[in-house]
Structure formats: structure tokens, C-alpha cells
Amino acid sequence: MMLMARQWTKTQLWSIRATWLVLALVASLYCAWRFMGPSPLETNLLALLPATEADPVAEKAVDTLADALGDRTVFLVTSKDADHAKAAARQFGAALQKSGAFAAVTAELPPFDMSQIGALYMPYRFNLLTREDRDALANHTASLHDALMQRIYNPVRGPLATQLADDPSGWLEHWLSALPLATSNLDLEDNMLVAHRGDTTSVLVVTTLPGSAYETQTQRAVLSAVAQAQSSLKTGHPDASVARTGAVFYAESARSASEREVHLIGVASACGIALLMLWVFRSPRLLLLGFVSTALGIVCALAATLLVFGKLHLLTLVFGASLIGEAVDYSIQYFVVYLGAGPGQRGGWNARQGARSVRAALSVALATSLLGYAILAWVPFPALKQIACFAIVGISTAFASVLWLLPVLLVKGPKRAQRRLFLRAATLLARWHGTIGGRRAWIVAGVLVLIAIPGWLRLASDDDIHLLIQRDPDLVAQEDQVRNAIGVDNTAQFFVVRGASQELVLQRAEALGVKLDALSGARSVNGWQSVTQFVPSAQRQADARATLAQHVFNDPAALRSMLLQAGFRDEVADAWLASYAKSNGAPLTVERWLAAPWSQPYRHLWLGRVDARGGHGYAAIVMPQRVTSQNVTALIDTARSLEGVAFVDKAASVSKLFGAYRVDSGIWLAGALLLVLILLMARYTASGGIATTLPVLLAIGVTLAAFGYAGVPLNLFNCLALMLVLGVGANYAVFLREGCLRDHADLGAVWTGVLLSAATTLLSFGMLAFSAMPALKSFGATLALGILVSVLLAPIGMPPGRRRVA
Incomplete structure (x- = not known):
């Protein structure tokens, strides 16, 4: 009766089983529902990065540029024969258009009436002067009469030529010719954008995506269409080659690589863990139950992460596949208690009592693991926050399933x-x-410290942002080929100009442009692009009008006489003078320019109304054409010299943040070690807590020394992985010590469970060391080494006088 009182009734057994079944079904159905619709996988590499700028305006600029370029793909069709290149480009563009994978495909430019550009500026022509024309008029360095005569008899006219009657001196034509409409090496030939380099001719084909470049369906449709178009091109034009670039290709490459790694890591670790558990337990039933507990943890973690974040980063997906090794640890500890029961206890195996006997060890182990993952949740990296959420939910669910599910599935004792x-x-x-x-x-600890000291002294660091991502080398090479042909260095470095009003933003952008033009030699930027090149500030427009009023229209009678002497008819001269008199000097506005359809390729330069710390304001982007290591310091100094101007370098900002958090992680690790020590001292007394903490402390020190000896620079991900070494590695000493504290415990079974737990964790987390993602590679290498040392030193934490075999 007493035995039965400790056991569950049949109703209780089936109630508990049903509860877990419902939980598994709900989590599984939710995950299936999310993946049946638009893919929840986040393949946008920028989404992995934190907000790094001082105010949200700079982050909005980064997002604006990413959105402006994200839905475009660029192809470069190249051949040594110019006619073949153009024909191949037409065929390639037609094939892409026929595929239906793109919203628009442009191989041949549609006819465009350049007069649309002139029409926008014509009403404001008396407010627009180039710097050269303004200086010439103000300084009297050019004769107005000579300008008129040159205008009349100059046979060379550009595509933005103005009518002689509307622009007698050509000032508007000069201003239109200075617009940065074409800042590349491309020429317009046969309505196609063509680049000639050496003996080759390249033709540009530009496409627009129908949806986000980071949607799986869009990626697959684009890749299929491009593959078919290239295949047909080889048949019709075997001498033509195609280079491509665009966010969709990088996103698809990252997604495919991550899926391959998920399969490799998941399958390899699962198979390895299964073989180990079969060899140790010799029971397919225990193997199945162990994976049931692990699967519950992973599916609940996946559902919770999707529910909280809406999207699943690729980094989280690959890391989640490696969580199998840690989640299965808890079930292993229960199984060794199950199998370690004495032969006489077979008929009297009490599942509830078995769960109670491992509860303390698993609780302490769970607390240390949660501490390590909780620290990850505080780091402002979206991907790391997701990993923390995934892991916390996953191992908590696995822990709960061991204590409340496995006992109701293992009611009968082992055979x-x-x-x-x-x-x-x-x-x-x-x-x-x-x-x-x-x-x-303590002798072992002293020896290890002495051996580790030289390695610690050799430690170096590397905080490069590229540790976070791995770009396909073939795609990078093709992108470089496209950039070299076009002649545009498309960098992620730019200026953000802010102000309380639109006018203030335009004035500050103009001041920035003057300073950029003044840079020379290696410090120069080879030009820049700004909204002020299309819409000058009201002040500059007023200055231009004032210059004309003072030096041209100050004597209308003399000006009329000069026009007539130059050969202008009376009605033309009178109409031009009348148009100036009627104009009220109202400036061209940004809104007016944005409303023009042809401004679309340049609209990303104007951020518009933004929310800043000081309230509402306006902002714009100024894009330098060339940013190098030689001139970046000058650009930063230029920004600092102007109020409301900031130089944004996303890569450098994130790298700087990597370095700052790498340093901070040392403080976090020390604090976490102290918390673990206090937790273990409260459980095992002061000396016992120190002895139980010592193995993982030495493991962290040995791991750092190994990186120093190997000459491998530390990065943020190595340091964060040490948090998990602490959280996971401390478990082995805890399991051993708790086994020593249990009555009638078989330490051989406990040690077997510890070694098996370490082996399964090494199989899963250690596999990350073979990841193509540098961040996960750093994670995996650090965890593998730290966990290996932790388990080898775990017996240090055993209390003295407890070496009983069985």
C-alpha cells in the first residue's frame, strides 16, 4: 500500500501523457502552419546585426539603402564581340522576362524624353546657377556678350539642351548638364547600357523582384529563371558569359548553406548520439524515449521563438540543430539512475522516486545552463537573443519532460x-x-595555470564584422566584375545630414559637399551624390537669383540691347526679360522633385521627416563615390567639423561594438562564475562549492590558453561561448557530486552518464566547429575544447572519501 501510494494511478498516468501529447501537437501544428505560409526564415544578413548608431536616424538610413538595393538584381552579359554581347543581352533579358520571376526586366532602355527633366527645372531657371557660372558672373571673369555669342554659334549640344529662347546664355543647360544622372563607365548604345573594357564588351541587364529578396519562394523562382536563361544562352551565344549580383543571390546562398549545415549537424549528431546511447544502454526503448524528450524541447523551442520573434534567423536554425546534445543530457541522467537500480529492485522500481532522486542534480545543472543563456539574451544582437530564447525554452522543456514525462513512460523497471x-x-x-x-x-590546478600563463600572454583579438557572415566567394567575384565594369564603388559608408527643417538639411549638405570637393590626393572621394545636386537649398537658389539680379538684370534696357546685338529677335528678347520679371523667386522644393517620375533612382538620398532624440526633424544621405582606408579618417573628421553631419560606417560600427562587448564579456563571465560559485556553495557548503566550480574554471582558463598558443584571435563569439562552457561544463561536476550525495547510488553508472552526456554534447556543439559560418565555427571550437576539459576535470568536484564502486 505504501509502495502504491508513491506510484501514479492509471488515471494520473494517462492524464500526464495526454497533457504532454497535447503540448507536442500544439507546438508541432503551430510550426507546421508557420512554415506552410511565407517562409519564416530570416535570410537578411543585416537583420543579424544590432542597432549600432547613436540615434535612430542613421539606422533608418542603413535600412533605406538596403531596401533601395534589395529588390534589384544586376546581370552583366560579356563577349569579345560587341554585336554578340548586345544580342546575347537581348536574348538573356527576354528569357528572364518570359520566366515571370521578375516584376520588370530591362535589357533595352525604353525611349525617354529627356525634356521631362528640363521641364521640371524650367520654371525655376532664374534660381539655378552652377558654381562656375555664379563665380564668373560675380567676379566678372566672363563677358556676358561672349557667353551669348558662344551659345548661338556652339554646334555641340548635349542631351539636356535647352531652347535658345528660354535660356539665351545657357545657364540652365549648364546646370542640367551637371546633374549626377550618370556616374558610371556605361555608355548608351542601341538603347542599351554598354561598357567597353579592353577587347571585351559588357551589356547591363537590370531586373526588379516581385517581392522581398529574402523570401524563399522569390529566391527559388529567381534561381530557376536565371539557370534556364543561362542554359539557353550557352546554346545561342556560347561565347557570352554572365555575371550577376544582388541581395537575392546572397540571401539564397546563405539559406542553402544553412539548410545543408542543419541537415549535416542534425543528422550527424543525432546518429552519433543514437549509436552512443545504444552502446551504453543497449535499449532501443531508452533511445527512443531520450529522443522524445529532446524532440519535445526542440519543437517547443522552435514554436516559442517563432511566436516571440516572428522570424527565425539562419544562425538560430543551425544552432538549434546542435541543441540535441545538451537537451538529451537530462534524460541520460535519468536513464543511468533507472539502469543503476539494484537487481533486487526490478519489481519494485519506483519511477516517481527515480525522478525525485535526480531532481536536485538536474535543477542545479539547469540553473547553471540558464544563467549562461540568459547572459546571451542581454547582448543586443538579434540572432543571439533568438539563440538564447531557443535554448532556454528547449532545455527547460527537456528538463520538465524528464521529471514529469519519462517517469510515466518508464513505469516498469529495467530488464x-x-x-x-x-x-x-x-x-x-x-x-x-x-x-x-x-x-x-590544487597541485593539478597550479600546474595547469603555470602551463596556461604563456598562452594567455599570447592572446590576441579580431573583431571584424565578417566573422558574423560568410559570403559565397563566387558571388563576391561576380559582384566585383559587375562593379568594375560599371565603375561605381558601391560602399556601405555614407554621410547622414540632419536638421530641424528641410532647408537646414539642404544647407548642411551643401556645406558638406564643399568640404568633400576640397579633399585632394589620397583623401579625395572622386565625387559624391546628394539631393542638393538636384534641389539646391532655398538660400542657394536665392543667392543665384540675387547674382543674376545684380550682374545681369540690373539694367534691363542694356541687357535687351545686348541681346538684340547678339542676333536675338525682339520678341525673343522681350519674352525672356518678361519671364524673369514675372517669376516671383519661389524656390524649387524637394517635394516637387520627388513628384517627378524620373527622380525614383535617387529618392533614397532623401530620408524626409525622421524622429530623433530631440524631436522631429529631417534627414538626407550624402554618398561619397570612393571610401578607402586612406581617406576614411578625413571623412570622419569632415563630418565632425559640421553640425548635424555624421559619417556612417555600418561595418566599422558593428566591429567596434564587437570589440566593446568582447571586453565586457570578460566582466559578465566573471560575474557569472561568481553567481555559480555562490549557488554551488549554498548547495554543497563553501569548500564543496569551490571544489565543484574549480573544474569549469580551469576549463575556461585552459581553453583561452589553447587559443593563445594556437595563435587564434579571440572574438565576441569565443567569449560568449565561454558563457556556455560555464553553463554546460559545470553540469558534469554537479552530476558527479550529486551522485555521491545520493543514497545507494552507483557511481559507475553516474560516471557513465557524465561521460555519455559530455560525448553527446561534443557530438552536437562540436559539429559547429565545421560550420561555414565563422561565428558558429568560433562557438563550436570554444565549446568543444571547454566541455572536453570540463568533463576530464569533473572528478575534482567529488567529495572526499566517496569512491564506492557499487
């Missing part, structure tokens, strides 16, 4: 126990503990 294996494990543990445990622990 046989691994007595021989456990006996060997106990003998090995006794010998190893005799070597490194007890009073010798």
Missing part, C-alpha cells in the same frame, strides 16, 4: 542493467579521482 560497464566506469573513476582529486586537485 537488465549494464553492471559490467558500470563496474569498469567506477574503476576508471576511482583511479582518475585518485590522480587529480582530493588534495592533489
Whole structure:
């Protein structure tokens, strides 16, 4: 009766099983529903990065540029024969258009009436002067009469030529010719954009995507269309080659690589763990139950992450596949208690009592692991926050399933126990503990510290942003080919100009342009692009009008006489003078320019109304054409010399943040170690807590020394992985010590469980060391080494006088 009182009734058993079944179904159905619609996978690499700028205006600028370029793909069709290149480009563009994978495909430019550009500026022509014309008029360095005569008899006219009657001196034509409409090496030939380099001719084909470049369906449709178009091109024009670039290709490459790694890491670690558990437990049933507990943890973690964040980063997906090794640890500890029960207890196996016997060890282990992941949640990296959420939910669910699900599935005792294996494990543990445990622990610690010191002194760091991402080398090479042909260095470095009003933003952007033009030599930027090149500030327009009023229209009678002497008819001269008199000097506005359809390729230069810390304001972007290591310091100094101007370098900002958090992570790690020590001291007394913490502390030190000796620079991800070494590695000493504290515990079974737990964790997290993602590679290498050392030193934490075999 007493035994039955400790057991569950059949109703309770089925109620608990049904509850877990409902939880599994709800989580699984939610995940399936999310993946049946638009893919929740986040393949936008910028989404992995934190907000790094001082105010949200700079972040909006980064997002604006990403959006402006994200829906475009660019192809470069190249051949040594110019006619073949153009024909191939037409065929390639037609194939892409026919595929239906693109919203628009442009191989041949549609006829465009350049007069539309002149029509926008014509009403404001008396407010627009180039710097050269303004200086010439103000300084009297050019004769107005000579300008009129040159205008009349100059046979060379550009595509933005103005009518002689509307622009007698050509000032508007000069201003239109200075517009940065074409800042590349491309020429317009046969309505196509063509670049000639050496003996090759390249033709540009530009497409627009129908949806986001980061949607899986869009990526697959684009890749299929491009593959078919290239295949047909090889048949019709075998001498033509195609280079491509665009966010959609990088996103698809990252997604495919991550999916391959998920399959590799997930399958390899699952198979390895399954073989190990079968070898140790010799029970397919226990193997199945172990994976049931792990699967519950992973599916609940996936559902919770999608529910909280809406999207799933690729980094989180790959990391989640490696969580199998840690989640299965808890079930392993329960199984060794199950199999470690004495032969006489087979008929009297009490599942509830078994769960109670491992509850303390699993609770302490869970607390240390959660501490490591909780620190990740505080780091302002979206991907790391997701990883923390995924791991916390996953291992918490696995923990709960071990205590409340496995006991109701393992009601009957084991048919046989691994007595021989456990006996060997106990003998090995006794010998190893005799070597490194007890009073010798401090000698071992001292020796390890002495060996590690030179390695610590050799430690270096590398905080490069590219540690976060891995770009396909083939795509990078093709992108470089496209950039070299076009002649545009498309960098992620630019200026953000802010102000309380539109006028103030335009004035500050103009002041910035003057300073950029003044840079020379290696410090120069080879030009820049700004909204002020299309819409001058009202002040500059007023200055231009004032210059004309003072030096041209100050004597209308003399000006009329000059026009007539130059050969202008009376009605033309009178009409031009009348148009100036009727104009009220109202300036051209940004809104008026934005409303023009042809301004679309340049609209990203104007951010418009923004919310800043000081309230509402306006902002614009100024894009330098060339940013190098030689001139970046000058650009930063230029921005600092002007109020409301900031130089934005996303890569440098994130790298700087990497470095700052790498340094801070040392403080976090020390604080986490202190918390773990306090937790273990409260559980095992002061000396016991120190002894149980010592193995993982030494593991962290040895891992750092190994990186120093190997010459591998530390980065943020190495340091954050040390948090997980602390959280996971501390479990092994805890499991051993708790086994020593349990009555009738078989230390051989406990040590077997510890070694098996470490092996499964190494199989999963260690696989990350083979990831193509540098961040995950750093994670995996650090975790593998730290966990290996942690488990080898775990017997140091055993209390003295407890080496009983069974």
C-alpha cells in the first residue's frame, strides 16, 4: 500500500501523457502552419546585426539603402564581340522576362524624353546657377556678350539642351548638364547600357523582384529563371558569359548553406548520439524515449521563438540543430539512475522516486545552463537573443519532460542493467579521482595555470564584422566584375545630414559637399551624390537669383540691347526679360522633385521627416563615390567639423561594438562564475562549492590558453561561448557530486552518464566547429575544447572519501 501510494494511478498516468501529447501537437501544428505560409526564415544578413548608431536616424538610413538595393538584381552579359554581347543581352533579358520571376526586366532602355527633366527645372531657371557660372558672373571673369555669342554659334549640344529662347546664355543647360544622372563607365548604345573594357564588351541587364529578396519562394523562382536563361544562352551565344549580383543571390546562398549545415549537424549528431546511447544502454526503448524528450524541447523551442520573434534567423536554425546534445543530457541522467537500480529492485522500481532522486542534480545543472543563456539574451544582437530564447525554452522543456514525462513512460523497471560497464566506469573513476582529486586537485590546478600563463600572454583579438557572415566567394567575384565594369564603388559608408527643417538639411549638405570637393590626393572621394545636386537649398537658389539680379538684370534696357546685338529677335528678347520679371523667386522644393517620375533612382538620398532624440526633424544621405582606408579618417573628421553631419560606417560600427562587448564579456563571465560559485556553495557548503566550480574554471582558463598558443584571435563569439562552457561544463561536476550525495547510488553508472552526456554534447556543439559560418565555427571550437576539459576535470568536484564502486 505504501509502495502504491508513491506510484501514479492509471488515471494520473494517462492524464500526464495526454497533457504532454497535447503540448507536442500544439507546438508541432503551430510550426507546421508557420512554415506552410511565407517562409519564416530570416535570410537578411543585416537583420543579424544590432542597432549600432547613436540615434535612430542613421539606422533608418542603413535600412533605406538596403531596401533601395534589395529588390534589384544586376546581370552583366560579356563577349569579345560587341554585336554578340548586345544580342546575347537581348536574348538573356527576354528569357528572364518570359520566366515571370521578375516584376520588370530591362535589357533595352525604353525611349525617354529627356525634356521631362528640363521641364521640371524650367520654371525655376532664374534660381539655378552652377558654381562656375555664379563665380564668373560675380567676379566678372566672363563677358556676358561672349557667353551669348558662344551659345548661338556652339554646334555641340548635349542631351539636356535647352531652347535658345528660354535660356539665351545657357545657364540652365549648364546646370542640367551637371546633374549626377550618370556616374558610371556605361555608355548608351542601341538603347542599351554598354561598357567597353579592353577587347571585351559588357551589356547591363537590370531586373526588379516581385517581392522581398529574402523570401524563399522569390529566391527559388529567381534561381530557376536565371539557370534556364543561362542554359539557353550557352546554346545561342556560347561565347557570352554572365555575371550577376544582388541581395537575392546572397540571401539564397546563405539559406542553402544553412539548410545543408542543419541537415549535416542534425543528422550527424543525432546518429552519433543514437549509436552512443545504444552502446551504453543497449535499449532501443531508452533511445527512443531520450529522443522524445529532446524532440519535445526542440519543437517547443522552435514554436516559442517563432511566436516571440516572428522570424527565425539562419544562425538560430543551425544552432538549434546542435541543441540535441545538451537537451538529451537530462534524460541520460535519468536513464543511468533507472539502469543503476539494484537487481533486487526490478519489481519494485519506483519511477516517481527515480525522478525525485535526480531532481536536485538536474535543477542545479539547469540553473547553471540558464544563467549562461540568459547572459546571451542581454547582448543586443538579434540572432543571439533568438539563440538564447531557443535554448532556454528547449532545455527547460527537456528538463520538465524528464521529471514529469519519462517517469510515466518508464513505469516498469529495467530488464537488465549494464553492471559490467558500470563496474569498469567506477574503476576508471576511482583511479582518475585518485590522480587529480582530493588534495592533489590544487597541485593539478597550479600546474595547469603555470602551463596556461604563456598562452594567455599570447592572446590576441579580431573583431571584424565578417566573422558574423560568410559570403559565397563566387558571388563576391561576380559582384566585383559587375562593379568594375560599371565603375561605381558601391560602399556601405555614407554621410547622414540632419536638421530641424528641410532647408537646414539642404544647407548642411551643401556645406558638406564643399568640404568633400576640397579633399585632394589620397583623401579625395572622386565625387559624391546628394539631393542638393538636384534641389539646391532655398538660400542657394536665392543667392543665384540675387547674382543674376545684380550682374545681369540690373539694367534691363542694356541687357535687351545686348541681346538684340547678339542676333536675338525682339520678341525673343522681350519674352525672356518678361519671364524673369514675372517669376516671383519661389524656390524649387524637394517635394516637387520627388513628384517627378524620373527622380525614383535617387529618392533614397532623401530620408524626409525622421524622429530623433530631440524631436522631429529631417534627414538626407550624402554618398561619397570612393571610401578607402586612406581617406576614411578625413571623412570622419569632415563630418565632425559640421553640425548635424555624421559619417556612417555600418561595418566599422558593428566591429567596434564587437570589440566593446568582447571586453565586457570578460566582466559578465566573471560575474557569472561568481553567481555559480555562490549557488554551488549554498548547495554543497563553501569548500564543496569551490571544489565543484574549480573544474569549469580551469576549463575556461585552459581553453583561452589553447587559443593563445594556437595563435587564434579571440572574438565576441569565443567569449560568449565561454558563457556556455560555464553553463554546460559545470553540469558534469554537479552530476558527479550529486551522485555521491545520493543514497545507494552507483557511481559507475553516474560516471557513465557524465561521460555519455559530455560525448553527446561534443557530438552536437562540436559539429559547429565545421560550420561555414565563422561565428558558429568560433562557438563550436570554444565549446568543444571547454566541455572536453570540463568533463576530464569533473572528478575534482567529488567529495572526499566517496569512491564506492557499487
